[in-house]
Amino acid sequence: MPTTVDTPATAQQSGRSARPDRGAPRARRSVARATHPMWFLAPAFAILLVFFFLPTVFNFVYAFTDWSSFKSQIHPVGLDNFAGLVSDGTLLRALRITIVYAILVAVFQNLFGFLLAVLLERDTAVNRIARVCLLIPVLMSALAVGYIFQALLKPEGSLNGVLGTLLRHDVDYAWLADPTWTIVTVSVIHAWKWMGLSMLIYLAGLKTVPVDLMEAGRTDGASRWRTFWAIRFPLLAPAITFNVATALLGSMNGFDIVQATTGGGPARTTEILNIFIYRTFGQGLFAQATTMSLMLFLAVTIMAFPVIRILRRREEVL
Numbered sequence: 001m002p003t004t005v006d007t008p009a010t011a012q013q014s015g016r017s018a019r020p021d022r023g024a025p026r027a028r029r030s031v032a033r034a035t036h037p038m039w040f041l042a043p044a045f046a047i048l049l050v051f052f053f054l055p056t057v058f059n060f061v062y063a064f065t066d067w068s069s070f071k072s073q074i075h076p077v078g079l080d081n082f083a084g085l086v087s088d089g090t091l092l093r094a095l096r097i098t099i100v101y102a103i104l105v106a107v108f109q110n111l112f113g114f115l116l117a118v119l120l121e122r123d124t125a126v127n128r129i130a131r132v133c134l135l136i137p138v139l140m141s142a143l144a145v146g147y148i149f150q151a152l153l154k155p156e157g158s159l160n161g162v163l164g165t166l167l168r169h170d171v172d173y174a175w176l177a178d179p180t181w182t183i184v185t186v187s188v189i190h191a192w193k194w195m196g197l198s199m200l201i202y203l204a205g206l207k208t209v210p211v212d213l214m215e216a217g218r219t220d221g222a223s224r225w226r227t228f229w230a231i232r233f234p235l236l237a238p239a240i241t242f243n244v245a246t247a248l249l250g251s252m253n254g255f256d257i258v259q260a261t262t263g264g265g266p267a268r269t270t271e272i273l274n275i276f277i278y279r280t281f282g283q284g285l286f287a288q289a290t291t292m293s294l295m296l297f298l299a300v301t302i303m304a305f306p307v308i309r310i311l312r313r314r315e316e317v318l
Contacts, residue, residue, distance in 0.1 A: 063291040069284030081291040094276040101272050105251035108191030110243050113198025121206055135196040146260025149189045176262050179269045190257050198243045205239035241311040248304045
């Protein structure tokens with residue numbers, strides 16, 4: 001029987017054929033560049049540059065000028081705009097109202113969303129229909145939601161009519177005219193609009209809890225209530241972080257619901273920063289409005305991001 005002797009040439013050839021083709025990844029990358037060139041992203045980057053990055057840069061620049069509709073030229077004024085807004089107290093008042101509004105919205109939105117997620121967790125036909133119905137406000141225009149609630153909460157509105165029927169006497173409470181509770185009412189409206197999104201995130205978190213952990217808890221004799229709060233709730237930390245962060249960022253940048261329901265009233269008790277910026281810009285004081293928008297940016301950065309970092313650390317601990 002003939003035998004074959006591996007010469008260096010044949011060994012080198014067989015080794016080269018045994019090794020994977022190193023040129024294949026390079027060829028795939030060249031094909032990817034040919035079929036998906038990076039310049040396809042140029043229109044998106046151009047739109048982002050013109051409508052986001054440039055206005056943001058000019059926002060920092062015009063805050064230190066005297067830009068207004070009453071002057072033909074723009075001159076730098078340093079920190080005069082900041083000093084004027086702080087000295088008369090209007091900026092600090094609007095900032096305080098914005099922070100209170102953001103905290104209330106974050107609490108209500110996450111509370112409503114979490115309770116709904118727990119209530120509608122089971123995959124039944126009724127629960128599926130209820131989930132879809134609760135997501136409808138998320139898809140609605142915020143202005144439309146505000147105007148609907150403005151009509152419902154009038155002294156002669158439908159809510160007082162229903163309460164009057166149940167209590168068997170006339171109810172004419174002005175839900176949007178009480179300086180003490182209007183900020184709470186508007187916060188509940190904002191939370192109602194977005195609670196469907198929070199519910200969806202919490203539902204996703206509940207569905208990802210491993211079944212083995214639940215069975216281990218029940219095997220150890222833990223009750224259903226104890227199993228939920230000791231096992232399932234801690235594992236919802238990523239969902240809580242996302243919902244709290246989005247609620248804070250969205251409410252601090254809120255405008256449309258407050259504008260449609262109260263317009264900043266009564267007695268400017270719901271005049272959040274964006275309402276104040278809108279009014280100031282409408283008066284032609286462009287530099288002051290730009291200064292307030294810069295302060296809003298700083299407030300969001302100072303308030304929201306530390307909260308997000310604390311929640312992320314909590315996720316690492318859990």
